[in-house]
Every structure is written in structure tokens, then in C-alpha cells.
Amino acid sequence: MKNVVQVKNLTKEYKTIRAIDDLSFEVKEGEILGLLGPNGSGKSTTINCILSLLNFSKGSIQVFGKEMQPNAYDIKEKIGVVFQEVAVFDELTVIENIDYFCGLYVKDKALRNQYVEDAIQLVGLEDFKKFYPKQLSGGLLRRLNIACGVAHKPKLIILDEPTVAVDPQSRNNILDGIKTLRNQGATIIYTTHYMEEVEILCDRVIILDKGKIIASGTTDELKSLAKLEEKVTVEVLDLEEKYMREISAFKNVEDVSYCDGVLCITYTKGKNNLVELMDYLKKERISYNKIFSERPTLNDVFLELTGKELRD
Amino acid sequence: MFFHNFKYSLKTLFRNKMLIFWTFAFPIILGTLFNMAFQDIEKGEQLDIIDIAVVDNELFHDPSCVLFRETLDTLSDENSETQLFQIQYVTEEEASELLSKKKITGYLVFHEITTPQVVIYQNGINETVFQSAIEEIIETNQIFQNVASQKMQEFAENPEGVSGDYNSWYQEIYRGIVEKLENQNIQIRDTSSSNLSYTMIEYYTLIAMTCLYGGILGMTSINQCLANMSQNGKRISVSPLSKGKLVLSSALASYITQLVGLLLLFLYTIFAIHVDYGTNLPLIVLLSLVGSLAGLSLGIFVASIFKTNENAKVGVMISFTMLGCVLAGMMGITLKYVVDKNVPILNKINPVNMITDGFYALYYYDTLDRYFFNVISLCIFTILLIGISAFCLRRQKYDSI
8 A cells, every 4th residue: 555644754843842753654545544642742743744834853744655845735635634623714604614615625616516515414514504603512513623624525634633522422423424534535644632532443553652653553453562451340349358369369460459349450361351250259259239341442552651641 | 716715705804793893883983973073173163254343544545554455355255165254344433333332343443554453342262363363464464564675675775686677576575575474484375175174184094094904804814824823724724725825815805895894984974974075086095095905914914923813913903003093193183293293204104194194185285296105105115014924924834833
């Protein structure tokens, strides 16, 4: 597969802060690449550099095989961007906003009308065409923001945290829309600090921290970086210390903690950990309310690699 | 894409309530307030025709009193809109009787040639006006007398000096009189625009203010195009529309909107509050077009060089414009004169004053030199600001956004 975006040794400094530190990665045609990292990790700065909005100190950026420049209009017409902040005109209706931004790319009026209708359908704003942005809820506004960025059917779509402060219904709608865009052949760069979204959407993930790539790969590859394999949580009242010690002695157990009636056991690897634990609880006649097992998340990977949570 | 951006820029400007208020409604509201306030002031300050008498004795008909007779005839011309006096020519006894019955404000009597006596019954505005007018005539007459006598004496002493060239001799007398009049601080003004009132300066500054307020439209439009100024600017900047087309189409939309606002103001002031702008309509339109362009360039300039949010920029624009209006005489013409006298450079670079002064020149001067000086000054102001703005806007990438 061809590289749609290729970033080499990108470095960006703001006076005393190095926002991006020797960053190199590429985005393959047709994939959804997730840029995951906490606030301030350099995700948006990377995007702005790719789009040639920001100067950078070092490195090179190629998009569709060409050096990205502010006046590279042939490249720009193939790119669609959805920024973190909603960027629409308050004075224009939903349909006018989409038509305006689409019109910056598509001259043909009939084709544009079709594209605008498609975009409205994609984000589910059919019932709000004549609404002004101020009349829309936060979630609907985000959907409009996305429609404005992708209406012209770009080959490369860059979505910078498009689901921040969005209700669950709109979030699902947005994520479904992004999958649809990928199915239609678009290459997508998706930045977020919501690991669940990355797990659902992305073919490949780059985890950023302090402007550096700390890990990259598919979600499964990343999870394998974490020492833990399974986490079992049990709601149990009054657990005696001796049971804790006995559980700690189980094979593959990495850590056992008990706090506020919740017993938490992490395993490094292995199978049948849950069955073994349930058998033990039954044998010792320890009653419990709930018991469930979790696979490691990208947050656990991030915690493992940086010692802090993704949402810190 | 130029037309596409132009069309939507027009839509966003016309639907922006805040902008519409400042550029369309506010000048009309201000014009209405001016009309309400100054109409009464002007009525209050209009002088009634003053009844006076002149003692028609032998001395009054002396050739040396010709200036008095001519001036009084002019000031009492019933066909003139500037008639000041209603004069009765009577004997001194009749004049005294008329005064005692308060049928006249006062009377003028010549007991000596060229030094008439003003007789009044009491003090008041009409009496003061009567006295002042006569004193003015006496002073002017004295100047004529002095210069003429001096020249006559020179001629008597050296008749060959004029060599029979009476024209140059008359011209010399004339120059002497003008010089003396100037020294007496008497100004000769062209009052041919009969309807001109000093409150017109308020309307001129109102038009100037509207021209410059149009800059808010330009500023808003340009802000929407810049990646470092707005979110929309970021989105537009990553589109394949070139910055040149973007800025030009947005600026053109702002200019058109601004002209609509100006047209509304003209229509309102002409038809609703009956302001008479005179007969030089093409020149008024030209000055308004150039003034609006200056306003637009100011807006683009503020948008380009100030790295702050849009509300702060609107504040800068409004403050600058209002200050310019005040210095140009919106809150009273006295300040314009004070600035002209003490800090003339301030009004030379004040675009509001350039516009106001251009209108002012159309009415007060027969020649268009001063008018075109202001038009050219505005053009230079516009080119300068556009040049600086273009220099700032040429940047395509930013250090931070």
C-alpha cells in the first residue's frame, strides 16, 4: 500500500517547549491511523504541521507523495479536515454551511448539491437542514462540524478529536460515519484521547507523549506490550487478609488489591484465571455480588509505558 | 470560487446582527438624535429681523458715508435670506419717539461724518447685534478712509509716480485695504450656499463615521479568513482557495455591504430628516466611495496586525473611529478648530477629518483644490494601510495558532 502521508524527523518548538520531538511515521492508503495521547502530547500540533498551518523547526512532510506547502492546492483539494473546535458560520444554516465549505473544493453546482446531501445523510442531520448552528445541541453541532469537513469526499481525512463533549448517541453516529468514510476508500488520521474509540476504529495506533512516539502498532500489538494479560474484579464484602495472601500465591497473579469492597486481581498471562478464582471463592464459601474479567486496554499500555493515565 | 466566497461573505455579513447594528442602524440612530437636538438649537439661535431707524439727515448722505449707506441697504434687503435689519429713515425726533415707544431697537444718527452714534433704549441681544454691526461698519469704513487718504497724499506729493497708470494705482489702494482688513481679523467668506448651517458638520462627521465603521465589516470578514484568528479561518486556510482570492472576495463583499449602509444613511437623512447636501452629488458620492475604501482598509489593517480576539478588534475600530469623529468636530466644531490650530498634523492624518473636511470644502470653497487634497489624502491613507496589511497577510504559515 502507498504512503498517503509521510512524516520524517518532525520537530516543532514553541520558545522553550519542544512540542514535537523528532517524530516520524507514515499513513498507508485506506487505513485509519489513530494518534492517541493525553492533552498536550502534540497530536494537534502534528496535524497543524501536516496541514502546513504551522512552521516547524526540522523535518519533512509529504502528502500524496509531494512536499506539503501552504500553496500546494492540488494536495489540499484532496484533504478534508475536522478540527477539534467547531468551525462553522453562525449566520449560515446547516445546509448553507456545508455548501459553503464544500464549495471551496467543488465548483460544479449539481455535483456539490449531491455531495451536500450525502454529507447531511452521513451525519444524520436530515431534519436540521434549515437550522442555524445556535439552534443545534452540542452533539448535532459536532456532526455539522464533521459534515463541513468531509462533504467534498476527500481522499485523506484528518479528524482532530471530533467527539470531545459529545453525547453517546452523537458519538455513535460520528463513529459510524467515520467507518462509512473508510469503507468508501478514504484514508483517515484520527486523533483522540479516548482509547475506546481508537480500539473500535483504528487499524493502527501511534501513542504520543510529550511530542514523542512511545509506542505504535495495531491495538493487539500494543496490548501485548503490557505485562498484564487479564484483570479480574470481584465485589465482595469483608475479605480477610489470609484470602488475599492465598490469592496472591495463584499462578500468573501479578497484583492483588482490596479496597471499598472491591477485590482487584491482575494476571500477567495464562488461561482459566477466572474459573480458578471462582472455584476458590466457592470452596472457601466467600460470597460475592459481581465478578468480571477485563482484557488490558490501551490505557493500561499507556500506564505501563509512562506511569500515568491517558486522561491525566 | 471567488464568487462562491463573495456570495457567502455577503450572506454572513448581512445576517450578522451586531455588524448590521453598528454599520446600518447606529449611524441612522445618531442622525436622528442630531436632527432632534440641532433642529431646536438652530431655531433658538436664529435671529429675528431687527427694527431700527436711521436719522435721514444731511451728514448721512455725505459721500464719505457711502459705505454705511451701501451696507445698511444690503443688511435690510427684504429679498435677501440674510436680512438683518428693517430700517425706517426718519428724523431724529421721530426716531427718538419710536425708540421710546419700543417700536425700534435703536437708531443711528450722524452728528459727525463717519462717526455715527448708536442710540438704544435698553440692553439685549438685538441691541448688541445692532451695535456690533455698526461698529464693524465704522472700523471697515475707517480702513477705507485711511488707505485712500494715504494714497491720495502720495499721489499729491508725487503725481509722476503713477505715470498715468491709474489701474495699478487703484490696485495698490485695493491691496492696501485688503491688507488692513486682514490685520483687523475680518474674514471675507463665501456664503453662497444659502442653506449651509454649522450643524452640517455633524452630518459630515456622521457620514465619515459610517465610512469608517464599514471597516468593522472588513475586519470581521478578514478575521474569518485567517487561520491564526478564527476556527473558520483554519478550515478555510486548508482549502484549495488561494489567500489572495479569499481576501479580495471577502473585502469586496464587505465594501458592498458598507456602501449599502451608506446609501441607507443618505436616503434616510435626505428624505426622512431633510438634510440638504447641496448640489455636488457626484463629488459627494466620490468622497463617500473613497472614504468607505479608507474605512475598509482600516478594518483590514486592524484585522491583520492585531493578534487579539475579534471583540477586542471591534473595540479598537470603534474607539479609533469615535476618537477621529470627536477630533473632526462631531461633538462640536470648536474641537476641530482647536486641533487644526494647535496640532494640525493630527487632523491631517485623521481619516474622519479628511472625509469631513472634503465635504466641508465642497460647500465653503468655490475651487475644488481642498476637496481633492482630501480625496488624495484618503487614497494615500488607503494605499498605505492596504500595503502594510498585505505585508502582514502574505504569511502563509504561523509559529503558533
